[in-house]
Each structure stands twice: as structure tokens, then as C-alpha cells.
Amino acid sequence: MKKITFYLDFISPYAALAFEELPQALMGLSYSVTYKPAALGVLLRHHGSLGPAEIPAKRDWTYRHVMWLAHSKGLTLDMPAMHPFNPMPLLRLAVATDPQGLPNRYVCETLFRHVWQGGADAVDAARLQAITAELAPERTITDDSVKAQLKAHTDDAIALNIFGVPAFEVDDKVFWGLDALPMLRAYLEGDAWFSDANWNAPLTLPSGLPPKKP
16 A cells, blocks of 8 residues: 655645545555645745745636636635635644644545635634634644644655645655646556656756856
8 A cells, every 4th residue: 555645735726626636536546645734835935936826927827727627627616715825724723633743634624625615714713713613623723732743744845845735745756736646646556657767867857047146
């Protein structure tokens, strides 16, 4: 059985769609999934990247695209009342539901649907209070251990050179994005393409861009 670590942030509509699609995409295969909340904003800053919502034209396209993808797949996805927003309360709530900071699928599903179904404000105080009561975590989101576990999960992602979510790690290989699910399935099925030569080929490809100034 292959062990997959799914790095996610509830702010990401692509992560929400990948979460819904994963069981069907890997149907019939033997695998287990560990869900690791990781702060997308921290990953972006580490790699010097802007989020799609920070580039106005890309923001418009991203929202259009994810709504189309959901429609095409027969999934429900409603844009929240405000996006982007600060996802830290939701990330910490997910972490707080498990002693190791690893929420189960039910918790992740509940939080994704809290954000992406109904079109409400994802971080409205009353809604946050209600979903906290529903999930009944043993720790509060302000607990130092919760903050430390979320940071550790995000650091784990950075150590794997993960630059965005959703990201799936298996056997030290990282598959990024909703559209990587077929590729992930092929790997789990033992496709011979995933030899070291093919997988590592990009590492030896020279770049024609000038080096960045310090």
C-alpha cells in the first residue's frame, strides 16, 4: 500500500476540487492518505511567488476556471463572500482536531465545504464559532502546540520544495495541482515512465534566464 501525504490549504479552490476528486481519481488502487494543512501564503513567500488572487487578471481567470471545472465535474463550488481571506483560523482548527495535527477526511471535508459551499464569509466570527462547535477539537486554535504543528507541516512542505497546494507526496515524489491526479495515478500503478532518468531530467536542464540580483 502506498502512503500519500496531501498538503492542503482551505483557501485554495483547486485544493477543494482535488479533495473531492481524489477518491474517484485513485479508485481501485491500494493507498492511504495523510492530510497535512500547510499555510499557502508561507509557501508563496518562501519561493518569492504571488498568489493567483494577487494578480488581478489572473484572479479573474482563476475564479472563472475553478467554477467551470466544478460545473464540468458535477461538483458544487460557490465562491465565498470574500476571497482571498486569512485562512489561519481554519488551518489551525483542522490541526487542533488531532493530537498529531493531522485531521481526518471528515474534518477536511467539513472545512472545505464550509468555505466552498453556500457563498458565505469563510471567516465570519459566528460561522467560525459554529464550525468549531461542530468539530469539537480537543485544543483551541490559539494553543501553542497547534501553532507549532501547523508551522511544522508547512516546514515539511518547504523541505519537499512544495510551492503551492494541492500537493501530493508519495515515495519522496511530489505531484502538484488538481491536473496532476492522472499522473499520480499512473505512478501508483507502476508506470515505467517514472524512472529516475525521466523524473530527474528537469534537474539537469540549464536555464537561459540571467541570475537574480542579490
